[in-house]
Amino acid sequence: MDSLKDKYxxxxxxxxxxxxxxxxxxxxxxxxxxxxxxxxxxxSTDLSDSLxxxxxxxxxxxxxxxxxxxxxxxxSCLKRIKTHLRNSQSQNRLSDLSxxxxxxxxxxxxxxxxxxxDDVIDEFTKKTRRIDLTYK
Numbered sequence: 593m594d595s596l597k598d599k600y601x602x603x604x605x606x607x608x609x610x611x612x613x614x615x616x617x618x619x620x621x622x623x624x625x626x627x628x629x630x631x632x633x634x635x636s637t638d639l640s641d642s643l644x645x646x647x648x649x650x651x652x653x654x655x656x657x658x659x660x661x662x663x664x665x666x667x668s669c670l671k672r673i674k675t676h677l678r679n680s681q682s683q684n685r686l687s688d689l690s691x692x693x694x695x696x697x698x699x700x701x702x703x704x705x706x707x708x709x710d711d712v713i714d715e716f717t718k719k720t721r722r723i724d725l726t727y728k
Contacts, residue, residue, distance in 0.1 A: 600652065609645040616646055627653050669693045 597606060616622050622630055631650035634640045640647040669690060692699060702708050 612646040
């Protein structure tokens with residue numbers, strides 16, 4: 593509780609938080625629930641209005657990443673992309689390529705859908721830029 597006070601003291605009323613936590617700890621339905629399940633339960637019921645400090649604490653815990661491995665992996669991907677295509681990169685292209693590299697699993701899931709390639713082709717056909725290939 594002290595480290596929470598040091599870092600996020602202005603966001604919580606600790607007297608109310610202690611009493612709300614004692615209610616949560618005394619309730620048997622939350623004994624085996626993890627923090628995400630508790631947060632989802634508070635959000636889906638009216639308990640979020642009754643226990644605002646616990647809801648705020650659960651929201652904070654759910655949004656703070658457990659490790660920085662994801663961010664480090666993203667920077668590693670960005671470094672590989674910049675090294676490979678250093679001279680021909682505009683900022684928009686670099687951003688788009690890094691997004692595709694970082695979200696590789698999502699892209700694979702989308703590619704497995706039947707309409708993915710048709711949707712991509714449709715997007716390109718909507719663009720107005722055309723190359724004139726007639727010989728004069």
